[in-house]
Amino acid sequence: MALDVQKIRADFPILQRQVNGHPLVYLDNAATSQKPQVVIDAIVDYYSNYNANIHRGVHSLSQEATDVYEAARNKIQQHFGIQHAHEVIFTAGTTHGINLIASGFSSFLKKGNEIIVSALEHHSNIVPWQMLCERTGATLQVIPMKEDGTLDLSAYISLLSEKTKLVFVNHISNALGTINPIETIIQKAHEVGAAVLIDGAQACSHIKPDLAALDVDFYVTSAHKMCGPTGVGMLYGKEVWLKKLPPYQGGGEMIKEVSFEKTTYADLPHKFEAGTPNISGGIAFGAAIDYLNNIGFDAIEAHEKGLLEYATEQLLQIEGLRIYGTGVKKTSVISFNIEGIHPYDIGTIVDKLGIAVRTGHHCAQPIMDFYKIPGTVRASFAFYNTKEEVDRLVAAVSKAKQMLT
Amino acid sequence: MTIKTIQEELIDEFAMFEDWMQKYEYMIELGKSLPLIEPSLKTEDKLIKGCQSKVWLHSELKDGKVRFTADSDAIITKGIVAILVRVFSNQSPEAILAADTSFIDEIGLKEHLSPTRANGLVSMIKQMKLDAIAYQTQLKT
Ligand SMILES: Cc1ncc(COP(=O)(O)O)c(C=O)c1O
Numbered sequence: 001m002a003l004d005v006q007k008i009r010a011d012f013p014i015l016q017r018q019v020n021g022h023p024l025v026y027l028d029n030a031a032t033s034q035k036p037q038v039v040i041d042a043i044v045d046y047y048s049n050y051n052a053n054i055h056r057g058v059h060s061l062s063q064e065a066t067d068v069y070e071a072a073r074n075k076i077q078q079h080f081g082i083q084h085a086h087e088v089i090f091t092a093g094t095t096h097g098i099n100l101i102a103s104g105f106s107s108f109l110k111k112g113n114e115i116i117v118s119a120l121e122h123h124s125n126i127v128p129w130q131m132l133c134e135r136t137g138a139t140l141q142v143i144p145m146k147e148d149g150t151l152d153l154s155a156y157i158s159l160l161s162e163k164t165k166l167v168f169v170n171h172i173s174n175a176l177g178t179i180n181p182i183e184t185i186i187q188k189a190h191e192v193g194a195a196v197l198i199d200g201a202q203a204c205s206h207i208k209p210d211l212a213a214l215d216v217d218f219y220v221t222s223a224h225k226m227c228g229p230t231g232v233g234m235l236y237g238k239e240v241w242l243k244k245l246p247p248y249q250g251g252g253e254m255i256k257e258v259s260f261e262k263t264t265y266a267d268l269p270h271k272f273e274a275g276t277p278n279i280s281g282g283i284a285f286g287a288a289i290d291y292l293n294n295i296g297f298d299a300i301e302a303h304e305k306g307l308l309e310y311a312t313e314q315l316l317q318i319e320g321l322r323i324y325g326t327g328v329k330k331t332s333v334i335s336f337n338i339e340g341i342h343p344y345d346i347g348t349i350v351d352k353l354g355i356a357v358r359t360g361h362h363c364a365q366p367i368m369d370f371y372k373i374p375g376t377v378r379a380s381f382a383f384y385n386t387k388e389e390v391d392r393l394v395a396a397v398s399k400a401k402q403m404l405t
Numbered sequence: 406m407t408i409k410t411i412q413e414e415l416i417d418e419f420a421m422f423e424d425w426m427q428k429y430e431y432m433i434e435l436g437k438s439l440p441l442i443e444p445s446l447k448t449e450d451k452l453i454k455g456c457q458s459k460v461w462l463h464s465e466l467k468d469g470k471v472r473f474t475a476d477s478d479a480i481i482t483k484g485i486v487a488i489l490v491r492v493f494s495n496q497s498p499e500a501i502l503a504a505d506t507s508f509i510d511e512i513g514l515k516e517h518l519s520p521t522r523a524n525g526l527v528s529m530i531k532q533m534k535l536d537a538i539a540y541q542t543q544l545k546t
Contacts, residue, residue, distance in 0.1 A: 020425075341480075342458060342478055342479035342480065342482075343457075344457045344458045344479040344481070344482065344524065345479050345480050345481045345482075348429075348481050349429065349481075352425050352426075352429070359457060360457045374457075374458070374459070374478060375457065403426070403429065403430060403433060404433060404480055
């Protein structure tokens with residue numbers, strides 16, 4: 001079913017604004033998505049009508065807030081095809097989820113163990129694994145990438161052994177948009193008894209992963225990339241794993257009984273949810289998931305595929321323009337450069353024309369080093385973008401090229 | 406010419422432009438005309454790292470004046486680098502230290518000097534001043 005993009009755009013107040021005298025063309029969706037009115041309303045509604053701390057009060061407001069918050073957890077559970085609601089842990093976002101797992105694994109790892117990450121990672125997310133290796137004496141292995149921006153799977157398979165304890169790969173690369181073959185990655189890791197954590201930060205705005213079918217051990221994502229608010233996200237973990245992992249932070253909510261001799265921890269999911277959470281954020285995350293499902297991921301995927309094909313074709317008309325990450329399976333992200341022009345210069349000019357793109361290394365320095373470039377211009381499209389906006393991007397990039405050469 | 410005069414000259418020059426596009430075209434021109442730093446001086450220790458674009462800065466003291474040469478890998482950044490070199494080069498360390506950069510605001514390029522822009526320009530100004538301090542000390546001893 002085709003999507004009525006004009007009707008959808010009316011849901012997003014920010015898309016009506018002007019930037020530098022031009023109607024905004026927002027093509028930095030891979031950094032964060034814009035928010036529809038229903039998500040904004042969910043936050044306002046919570047604070048206006050039923051703000052209370054959750055899971056503790058006997059009073060009605062607290063009960064109401066708890067119910068809506070827990071309903072959001074159930075929405076996440078259903079959306080991602082998760083078996084139990086207590087396997088959904090609310091986090092502050094992808095980064096928090098990754099650190100939670102890295103910290104938990106420090107009690108399982110020892111010298112001689114190995115962790116595998118991919119060369120396509122968001123570089124800040126390599127750091128928790130480096131820290132984990134420093135703490136435990138485990139070593140970090142890297143799956144190399146190929147020229148087309150895809151992972152070298154045969155290299156991955158040869159890295160796997162009984163020493164491998166954990167594999168960390170992103171579902172979709174933020175710098176290039178490459179969709180990684182996580183089914184194979186998960187299956188091969190399981191053959192040697194390793195656990196797998198998938199970073200879904202870039203995936204969940206484009207596709208609807210079925211986590212049960214994937215048989216993945218852990219999956220993390222951020223609400224803000226999927227029309228939800230910033231500072232909230234989810235960690236999925238298989239029940240067996242979440243029971244095994246030690247708690248990450250100590251505090252309220254995560255305890256059952258406390259004495260100075262011994263504290264027993266709360267059951268899942270509360271064991272990993274210390275302190276008062278981002279209640280409005282969790283609730284609005286639920287609203288964002290409803291919003292996306294009302295549009296439907298089939299319609300979203302079809303629309304974005306159309307935009308990607310059209311934008312690729314149009315941009316390649318510009319002489320000297322090169323697109324990085326030409327792997328067949330990719331989402332609506334185009335990372336490019338024009339020969340002889342610095343990406344920063346292109347970003348600066350197109351911004352003057354009201355177009356928001358990202359320039360730089362996109363927190364993926366190893367990928368930029370691979371291509372021997374300082375960075376790229378990245379245009380990332382969402383379901384609310386239009387072909388007319390692609391035209392404006394292409395015109396602005398052509399203008400930038402003319403000014404800069 | 407004093408720093409103040411050069412700054413006023415720049416403000417006048419930029420006031421002639423009717424829109425941002427002319428202004429940027431001029432900056433790009435300035436960037437292209439900046440006397441290049443000697444390639445042999447474009448070493449790691451002369452490099453000021455912004456996360457987005459790189460700036461190289463070299464200075465030397467000649468007849469009591471500081472001479473700056475600089476470069477950037479991004480042309481718009483280089484245009485601003487050229488402006489800063491024009492303002493601060495061939496001045497005494499004292500004058501450099503006493504100068505401010507509010508003229509950048511007046512010519513409408515403030516956004517490029519934002520510390521969050523990560524283009525190396527804020528660090529470049531800081532480095533120019535640090536060099537001036539070093540030469541000032543050198544001249545006194
Ligand atoms: C692939 C990937 N992982 C992780 C992150 C970090 O997400 P957050 O900042 O929401 O924790 C991002 C965000 O840019 C990302 O693109």
